[in-house]
Amino acid sequence: MTLNLAFIALLDGLSYASLIFLVAVGLTLIFGVLGVLNVAHGSLYALGAYTAATFGGQLVAAGWSPWLTYPALVAAALCVGLVVGGLMERLLLRRIYDKDPVLQLLVTFAVFMMLENVQRMIWGVQPYYMASPLQLLGNVSVFGINYTAYQTIVLPVLALAALLGLRFFLRRTDAGAQIMAVTEDREAATAIGIDATRVYFVTFVVGAILAALGGALATPTTSVVPGMGANMIVLSFAVAASAGLGQIEGAALSALIIGMARSFAVYLAPEFEVLMPYLIMVVILLFRPYGLFGTVQARKI
Template structure:
């Protein structure tokens, strides 16, 4: 019973940040129909920017609690700076082209951003220790967990709720849903599709950077961190169904629990446990668990 509870808590912690990142990936695909290989690079940039912002705040003798604000500002800065450069300066010229070409373009962007991070921050790892101790430890039975892990779970719930509310309860969100359903019809009815693309891509980058920023206190921020993130994020959206918020949540939970189970029960299977789960799901649901029915075009 104790082991099962530990697996559950660790799985939820891993799934929380993964859901935030995968939510941005699935939102960009739902609106722009782009499999963004560079999504992991935005995660890494969020982590690096958070490390820089928190370090700057510490040098200014700010209160430790403001480090959370620094991490949020880091994610916003990454989205504000990179979204216009990427979407307006590059991706917009490839809309309507073959999907494989878009994948290659985002892969090239991934390679460029990897080198940019090395040029700006170097090859040495960064550590963001201040925020991790803000919430103390939480004792449950004989086991003790870091309070920051539970705060990260709460953040994932809040972010998921805000995105769902924004899409389903606001005017701009309903316009975005109309573009997701059929961009051509939405454009013919006066919707500025280009502006919707820009908004969706900005939110997607922000979510990736937010996941990176708030994961930075739990990891060593170093070159190559983006590679593992994009692979696992793709596993999440493939399991849940591309373009589905509910699928991203369930997919992240499945991946988190599968990894946690492997770590505690069969550590040698950790590296491929996620892919086993993905293969099993795709055997029975090739379109993913929550893939919406696609309109057939004649």
């Protein structure tokens, strides 16, 4: 493997890790606060991608400036997160918070299956693609290697901004303090006047927006096709489990490790590309069953 090829693999891995992190950190946030492993999280990712492709395609077709496709990506994520995520939490999930975890898993899996069929009903099975955001920024030269500015700069910067923004929100704001209090002890937090129902709603919507944002940002770099949500939820779970469920900072490192491993496998051993995330997860969990940053917690009775 030449040095140039290794550097291209490094850039590929960084771009891929940024997208995985945005989706996985939403899954991690929801599980850490609500205690629900949301299988339908992958569908929110796919809906974000389809909605972004639709918004952007309509803007370009109507003759509007291609630069408006950037706010279209964010608008698509907000629409999916607020509408679909908000309805899921309000109408369904809040009814099963105190139920058996197996029931929660089955319910969110049922939602995933329904949303997958909704995608096919609305958009069909033809692939969608919106290249405008990628083409507008062109390429940048990094140590003599040309690579798209969108993947080299935009995606990593947004992933870093999401990480730092979540850290600031949870640790430096009143709303974040309320979320942390409910996470630690819902009954005690409710006793001192915190509205746990509202905290759960806000947390789920934020996690849903992050999942949809990951899908929207992926639209310029890949074809939007049926089944992409299923692939992403498995990848996101591999990242979250490797880091330790509920560990936001750990999800960033885990996403980077898995993204880099998958990228280098593409160039060195393509037959292992699909297996790499899961091999890494298995190895980590064999030596650290609670993940890289997870800790053993006493069970409440």
